[in-house]
Amino acid sequence: MGRPAAFLFTSVVVVAASTALLPHVVWSFASVVPPICSCRSPLPSSPRRFLPRLQYTVSDYLNNLHNIDDDDTFDKVLIDSDAFDKQHTGDNDIITPMSWGGGNRISKNMYRVALPSTLLQELRNYANKMGITDFYRSLVIDGPPYNPGQEKSVSFQEQNWMVHRPKSHWKSNMHWLSPADETAHDDYLTILSAGGFDKVLESIGAYFNLNGLSAYHLSFIGVSQCERGFIHTDVNDSGVMAFNLIIPLMLVDGESPELEILSDDETMTRFYQYEYNVASMIGDDALHATASCDYMSKGEMRICATVYVGDITTTNVRNLLMSLTQAYPPVGNAKHLLDRAGDHWSKTDVSKRLPVPVHN
Numbered sequence: 001m002g003r004p005a006a007f008l009f010t011s012v013v014v015v016a017a018s019t020a021l022l023p024h025v026v027w028s029f030a031s032v033v034p035p036i037c038s039c040r041s042p043l044p045s046s047p048r049r050f051l052p053r054l055q056y057t058v059s060d061y062l063n064n065l066h067n068i069d070d071d072d073t074f075d076k077v078l079i080d081s082d083a084f085d086k087q088h089t090g091d092n093d094i095i096t097p098m099s100w101g102g103g104n105r106i107s108k109n110m111y112r113v114a115l116p117s118t119l120l121q122e123l124r125n126y127a128n129k130m131g132i133t134d135f136y137r138s139l140v141i142d143g144p145p146y147n148p149g150q151e152k153s154v155s156f157q158e159q160n161w162m163v164h165r166p167k168s169h170w171k172s173n174m175h176w177l178s179p180a181d182e183t184a185h186d187d188y189l190t191i192l193s194a195g196g197f198d199k200v201l202e203s204i205g206a207y208f209n210l211n212g213l214s215a216y217h218l219s220f221i222g223v224s225q226c227e228r229g230f231i232h233t234d235v236n237d238s239g240v241m242a243f244n245l246i247i248p249l250m251l252v253d254g255e256s257p258e259l260e261i262l263s264d265d266e267t268m269t270r271f272y273q274y275e276y277n278v279a280s281m282i283g284d285d286a287l288h289a290t291a292s293c294d295y296m297s298k299g300e301m302r303i304c305a306t307v308y309v310g311d312i313t314t315t316n317v318r319n320l321l322m323s324l325t326q327a328y329p330p331v332g333n334a335k336h337l338l339d340r341a342g343d344h345w346s347k348t349d350v351s352k353r354l355p356v357p358v359h360n
């Protein structure tokens with residue numbers, strides 16, 4: 001699907017910055033719309049830690065864009081999108097830190113993960129078969145979307161799901177679809193299994209030297225229009241033991257990078273372009289946002305799967321509870337998460353794996 005090659009990336013970013021992003025930003029500024037939030041968990045009312053980036057103004061942002069140089073070239077060359085399907089020698093071929101300008105890591109817990117190509121096929125087929133793709137089309141292309149802040153039960157193939165649209169000040173038509181109970185969650189897990197996600201769990205476990213892993217929070221996200229997204233985190237302080245993998249299923253060709261990343265020191269932003277068969281993996285306190293986009297005129301949309309994986313322990317379970325934003329797993333229930341710790345991969349027990357599909 002012709003994503004731009006690494007050596008073209010600087011010019012792509014510059015062109016995107018000066019043509020595509022700029023009008024949105026100026027427009028937001030002119031109409032005094034606050035930065036929007038596409039975050040999974042809302043920010044507290046007085047976020048001390050987050051103050052600097054709340055003050056990260058539109059003019060800072062524009063200055064940042066004008067200062068673009070070689071350092072902004074995303075190091076795409078460090079990972080091969082079919083690395084997973086090739087004979088690989090170790091987990092270092094599968095997982096790489098996200099970096100720009102020749103190894104410059106601005107956000108230490110942002111990674112890229114090569115995926116088996118079967119995963120994309122399985123997840124796409126699942127989204128199509130369940131009616132999720134059509135549902136997204138009805139929401140963000142044909143309309144009408146749900147009301148901002150609205151959350152509703154929906155049923156796909158007699159399974160209980162939830163659709164959720166962020167509140168109005170987020171100014172995005174992103175909706176999240178998530179399994180609403182354990183049956184629907186487990187069904188989604190079998191698709192990950194069929195797609196070869198066990199091997200991904202194994203790579204993550206080995207790379208971070210974990211004891212066990214569970215895929216504990218699953219969703220699909222879809223969007224066709226977003227003003228500049230609000231910077232947020234998905235997981236905090238898990239002890240580098242929990243991550244959100246964003247897996248692109250449907251991308252819009254020829255558009256600017258989809259993910260904005262703020263450096264750990266909150267002084268600069270960089271952009272990351274999604275790629276099929278590569279997940280962006282967001283770890284502890286990694287600040288990021290949906291980059292602005294507008295696919296409406298093309299009548300297109302972007303859909304990704306999101307899979308939170310974690311080594312759930314009594315030490316980090318309270319922090320992992322903070323990452324829950326859906327009907328399932330139940331918010332605030334530490335025991336529920338701990339009961340499922342290490343269910344899908346274990347360093348020492350090969351019987352721990354994702355549930356296998358029962359039907360074909």
Ligand SMILES: *[C@@H]1O[C@H](CO)[C@@H](O)[C@H](O)[C@H]1NC(C)=O
Pocket residue numbers: 041042043044047049050233234235236319322323
């Ligand atoms: C991470 O910490 C920030 C700042 O305390 C908080 O606003 C946010 O909700 C937390 N997010 C998660 C996913 O724990």
